[in-house]
Amino acid sequence: MTSTNLALFELRRLLLLKMIILAALGTLIVALLFIQLGHGAYYESSREQQSLRRVRIPAVRGKIYDRRGVCLADNVPDYGVALYLEEFRLTRKRQNTAEVISQAIQQVAAVIGQGPKIDQQQIKSHLASRRALPLVAWHNADERTIARLMETGARLKGVDILVEAERVYPHGAALAHLLGYVEIAATQSEDDELFHYYLSDLTGKTGIEKQFDELLAGRAGGRLLQVDVTGFKHAETALRESVPGSDLKLAIDLRIQQVAEQVLSDTAGAVVVVDPRNGDVLAMASAPGYDPNWFCSTITTENWTKLTADSRKPLFNRALSGLYAPGSTFKPVVALAALEQGVDRHLTLNCPGYFELGNQQFACYQGKSHGQTDFRRAIRVSCNVFFYQAALKCRLDGLYQMALACGLGQKTGISLPGESAGFLPSRAWKRRTLGEAWRDGDTCNLAIGQGPIQVTPLQMAMLTAAIANGGTLYQPRVVLATRRAGLLQRKPDELEFQEIPPVVIRRIHFSQEHLELVRNGLRDVIQDEEGTGRLARLSGLVMAGKTGTAEYGRKGAGQQHAWMLLFAPFDEPRYAVAIVLDDAISGGISAGPRLRALMQEIFALEGSG
């Protein structure tokens, strides 16, 4: 029987294992004996435990503030008129109960003077699946309704006011694109089936609300309801508190934002204002806009059609998703690339109003002749002819690398959904997609920001900031700080905001001497009588900038984007701005006066504190 391979000693060890196993199984049997036979009667009659239902309680969504503490996204109570069904459980049959409830709703309707918002079918399905929960017959009751109900409340049995949280954006359309909006979550998340009754959360659909949804949402809690034999609520027994969502403090200054939106008014376009010292996004406006409050309960079909049918796409955030050719605003990059590649900084060229390349003729802007032009003047008057030749003097790779270093052709990494990367054409790209070699004509087009190159207003604002601050390219910072409610400390109001430090993407490599030259050119654009951006000039303040006008659509159709970049004050820049207008005359004429108005307001605000 026993094997010769195992020593007696080992067989003894196996025997012990055998005994442990049998003893353990025996223990289980004895325990079962106690539970099932000893206390069986107790568990069988344990009706109290049988009657518990779990209800999920959504967490309060975090609030969003601007940098000065103004609330941008808030939660307000939404008063609903609810029927507590346990009070109507007179009859045995569900059908009859539904009748009684529907009669009660008619009674309430008569009192408050509003027809019921729910039908017989909804009452029945509520009775079938959620009967321990109050049935909300009217959402969004106004003060008058509530007042009327209070007066006669005593007569109406089982009817009461129920408070639910609703998301509101107190400043309406301001910041619509940046904040995004919320909708009622359609499906249950992964904790499904843990709850008998599910009260759903709001989820962010776009903008900050989407990007930081997990932080803002918090963690749902739950409640144990004791119900009676027929399934109506009897009492509440246990509660697991929900953990409120974290609050966010944005880098946005609501006042600047509002001015930026006014400056655009109804012209399709975008404005981005950043702080060149740390990359803070002080304002980001895109027009036309919409009112995020439309989405708060459920958006009406009328509003939705209005938003989606509009050919100017109000839901589209042009500031970070819009792709535009940069036009002449690309010239500072070309100048820096050429200077870094060793093109003489005193280079002076004659501009006869056109440039001949082989048998092709490239015109200067509106065929104007600028005469003798150096780097500084070329920027000031935005001379195309000078930049065609400057670009041809430097290697294309060098130009491409400089644009890449300035953050073009790649996402800025802003923490918002839907950012576009833009596009930088290269030799390899042209060969790959068009099967053609790169020509000097392509370089000329690129030199004035035309052709396949595409940028977003946000990228141009960050680039302006980098030129303003001496060459540091920041990641745009939208969220300045978060206030997170922990598992233990649940009240966010008592906590401190924790700052999210600014992120430097890179130091752009160029000599300060060259940067100085370009910056002086940019100053002349606004401060000099000859400058293309002189309409933006403000008395008593030195600013710098660059205008741009980019053709788009069919050649010669006359469709133009107007651009302008600007930073101020010139010596110690605190603001870097990019504006683009979808359809306009030119950067200087269309964008200049708008930036003048914007900067005037911004510095007035600074004065007022």
Next chain:
Amino acid sequence: MSIFIHLRLMRRLDWSLVIATLGLLIIGIAFIFSAGYGNPSPAAQQLYLRQLCWVGLGLLFFLWFAIVDYHRWLRLAWWLYALGVILLVLVFVPHIGLKVYGAWRWLQIGGFRILQPAELMKLALIVLLARLFGLPGRNVRRRRLVLSGLALTLLPMALVIKQPDLGTALVFVPVLAGIMWAAGVPGKRLAILAVLALVMAGGILALVALPPKLGMNESDHERLLRRIGFSPYQRERLMVFLDTKRDPLGAGWNKAQSRIAVGSGRLTGKGYLQGTQNLLGFLPRTVAPNDFIFAVIAEEKGFVGCVVTLVLYGVLLLALLRAAEEATDRMGCLLCIGVAAMFFCHVFINIAMTIGLLPITGIPLPLISYGGTFMLGTFVALGLAQSVYIRGEWR
């Protein structure tokens, strides 16, 4: 190998093990059906059909592993172990691993759950430890051997705890202990290890549970635990493990409802498909067919049903130990011991948890609970043990 030899080998299977296994499988299918019976979702109602497919596949695995000489796997032991560890690491890689209920337990392909690497790891560890302690000429009294066995166990265990899956990780310890004990590692050495393990486990639990009771400020405590490497989430899981009242809607609910189900079954149960705890969904429907299947059995078939189930497990476990006794070499013996230890752990912890003797932790009941990877793993383990038995020196 010809078919003829296969058949001859098959004749030598341990039929008590086969019969006990089939009995448990029938119970499993029947009560998975019952657990899905009251569920409105059609997918849940047909869970038993899917389980039937797994059982069919599992039986093929069982026969294949019983016929193939187990030495083949012992030779591959290090490779299997390495594969197991790699898969355990891959679980944490987004798009390869899948997060379900807050834990990284699954490998996925395009959103489909493919495999729980922890199940494979259990088997690979058993095979490797059997080889490590069972190779001819190994001196099991040497400290280095014991320490390397310990290290090889702790590495995958740490990865499984990280998922976090405390229940499955707990199974690794008895497997190591069982194999070392059967291999003849001196009792004194084992006792030292046991004391160390207890001190460590106790220390962690004390750090998590004690400071608030001694009057430490909660936020200071949270900071302290963070410094040691506990996230508030993990801490909460441990606290709930110790005291289910902390989570009255989650683990606490499961525990209370499971106990009511078991208790109200009494002597003969409420009858098949008639358990109210089960049908009305008080026993949560997400766990009834798997981790809490024993509660369904206990409610509907009562004490009698429980004892029958436990006796079948007893027969099966004794058959596994018999295979260990009959083994022609020490590696085969240790292989069977490892399988028995794993099997026993699952059975004991699951049932003890269901009836409220142990804290709640997610660990399935072998051959009965619903679950594909686990079912296949169980069959492979039983097949390995039978491969040892078939080649044993009996008769």
